[in-house]
């Protein structure tokens with residue numbers, strides 16, 4: 343701790359529901375949010391007694407309600423930055439749902455300063471998912487946002503395949519733009535116009551929209567290709583567009 347203090351290296355006190363101290367498990371009759379909070383605060387006191395305050399706290403569990411309860415409790419009791427995460431959240435689809443739910447609830451309440459999405463998957467997906475969560479809460483925008491409709495009887499193109507192809511190609515592009523892939527010319531143009539670039543499918547063709555206006559009518563088999571060409575033409579922007587409003591800024595002082 344002395345070395346950390348000398349070099350101003352912060353330390354994270356990371357409580358994991360699965361490895362709580364036996365004494366606490368006995369005291370609380372098993373794993374629960376107050377036991378996790380007590381474990382973290384015991385360690386906080388230990389470091390504070392050594393005059394060390396460069397602390398961050400995490401209280402992770404694989405259960406969303408338990409994690410949320412633990413963070414809500416500690417947010418009322420400690421004034422240190424909180425690192426959020428649902429641990430052992432699972433394989434990609436399940437893990438994304440748990441992480442988005444848990445972190446979404448907490449971040450929207452102003453709790454949390456840094457986040458980690460834990461997936462049984464390539465870590466690149468974890469970073470992508472974390473930025474998606476932040477964007478969907480209007481906290482930070484990085485990468486392409488994809489809007490696509492759920493399809494219905496009006497859809498006359500293979501929208502699921504089209505949207506998946508587009509998603510695969512734009513997923514890791516570093517451009518803070520909005521792309522819409524819509525299935526029909528009845529409800530599609532509205533969203534497609536609102537996006538930076540979009541398509542609305544017709545019978546065997548699609549209307550291509552850019553910056554709110556129709557750019558052309560493209561045969562279905564060239565839709566993805568033409569859409570990607572247009573996206574490529576939009577200048578790359580390495581600078582993250584940070585949407586940090588007063589109510590959404592990830593700032594400890596303002597949010598606890």
Ligand code: SF4
Nearest residue numbers: 491493494497525526
């Ligand atoms: S945009 Fe058109 S195809 Fe897609 S769900 Fe709406 S009405 Fe159906």
